[in-house]
Amino acid sequence: MFLKGYLPYRLNLLAELTSENTQAIYRRRHALTRPEWRVLVNLAEAESLTASELCERVPAHKTKVSRALASLEAKGWLTRRTDAADRRVAHASLTLKGKRAFNRIRPEMEQATEALLAPLTPEDRQKLDEGLKVLERLFGQA
Amino acid sequence: MFLKGYLPYRLNLLAELTSENTQAIYRRRHALTRPEWRVLVNLAEAESLTASELCERVPAHKTKVSRALASLEAKGWLTRRTDAADRRVAHASLTLKGKRAFNRIRPEMEQATEALLAPLTPEDRQKLDEGLKVLERLFGQA
DNA sequence: GGGTATTGGTTGAGAATGTAACTATCAACG
DNA sequence: CGTTGATAGTTACATTCTCAACCAATACCC
Numbered sequence: 001m002f003l004k005g006y007l008p009y010r011l012n013l014l015a016e017l018t019s020e021n022t023q024a025i026y027r028r029r030h031a032l033t034r035p036e037w038r039v040l041v042n043l044a045e046a047e048s049l050t051a052s053e054l055c056e057r058v059p060a061h062k063t064k065v066s067r068a069l070a071s072l073e074a075k076g077w078l079t080r081r082t083d084a085a086d087r088r089v090a091h092a093s094l095t096l097k098g099k100r101a102f103n104r105i106r107p108e109m110e111q112a113t114e115a116l117l118a119p120l121t122p123e124d125r126q127k128l129d130e131g132l133k134v135l136e137r138l139f140g141q142a
Numbered sequence: 143m144f145l146k147g148y149l150p151y152r153l154n155l156l157a158e159l160t161s162e163n164t165q166a167i168y169r170r171r172h173a174l175t176r177p178e179w180r181v182l183v184n185l186a187e188a189e190s191l192t193a194s195e196l197c198e199r200v201p202a203h204k205t206k207v208s209r210a211l212a213s214l215e216a217k218g219w220l221t222r223r224t225d226a227a228d229r230r231v232a233h234a235s236l237t238l239k240g241k242r243a244f245n246r247i248r249p250e251m252e253q254a255t256e257a258l259l260a261p262l263t264p265e266d267r268q269k270l271d272e273g274l275k276v277l278e279r280l281f282g283q284a
Numbered sequence: 285g286g287g288t289a290t291t292g293g294t295t296g297a298g299a300a301t302g303t304a305a306c307t308a309t310c311a312a313c314g
Numbered sequence: 315c316g317t318t319g320a321t322a323g324t325t326a327c328a329t330t331c332t333c334a335a336c337c338a339a340t341a342c343c344c
Contacts, residue, residue, distance in 0.1 A: 015153040088322040131273015
């Protein structure tokens with residue numbers, strides 16, 4: 001079989017299977033797209049970020065970030081204030097409402113992931129982590 | 143940081159990065175969508191498959207498989223013949239043209255992947271494989 | 285048989301994504 | 315200054331995906 005041992009296929013499949021449960025949480029339960037969810041997370045961790053900074057961190061194309069920002073702003077979860085020195089740039093930061101939303105969703109996400117990984121032994125987790133680190137090093141992500 | 147150590151995020155990111163090069167081959171160079179490419183691969187390996195069988199093997203939702211089949215059929219890369227016993231069912235199989243296309247694309251895909259993984263030592267590859275196998279066992283894929 | 289439920293597969297509407305073009309602002313260089 | 319080129323971010327359009335409804339054929343069951 002060609003596909004079974006084929007790395008991009010294996011990774012994509014595993015990513016999809018792993019995301020199934022957690023996606024349901026932010027998508028169905030909280031009506032967020034993935035870019036919206038990731039923008040929310042990054043803003044929760046960083047106080048204030050521009051769209052460009054978010055593009056790097058999410059990471060995602062600027063159109064996805066732009067739309068995610070617009071949507072979260074419409075929800076009242078964040079505000080944007082244009083930079084005084086460079087009026088092209090806008091700094092986004094979560095409102096109290098946005099922070100509360102994140103604090104509500106985050107534990108649900110962690111819980112879902114932990115439930116999924118519950119059957120794994122510490123050795124399994126170690127192996128998994130090491131395997132992923134190999135690729136992360138390859139891509140300079142770590 | 144929350145996301146950096148978060149498994150679904152790590153997997154999705156790695157899957158995206160890994161797929162970047164290979165996707166370009168079947169998408170841009172050969173004008174195929176991912177479902178189309180996967181259907182092609184599975185048919186190349188199996189002689190003849192129904193849409194339902196492809197759904198399991200690809201794996202993908204039936205609408206994606208249905209559209210992939212229609213598109214590949216329009217290209218003349220496969221033919222479908224309705225089952226004699228159950229006339230709802232159609233068995234798809236590659237035409238000579240389809241087989242040739244696959245034989246042209248496949249080595250390009252393998253080469254791109256190998257180029258990507260070239261910097262990895264055998265030990266790295268071993269670790270990576272073991273890590274992925276942990277998850278594949280978890281999901282009953284192995 | 286004749287109604288009802290299931291199953292294989294397709295189609296259509298609306299959301300999400302990718303890509304390119306666009307606006308507005310800033311920088312650089314004459 | 316003023317033209318040219320880059321940069322931050324948004325908008326528009328085409329493609330793709332999701333999800334539900336749908337058709338046709340088969341299975342169930344009285």
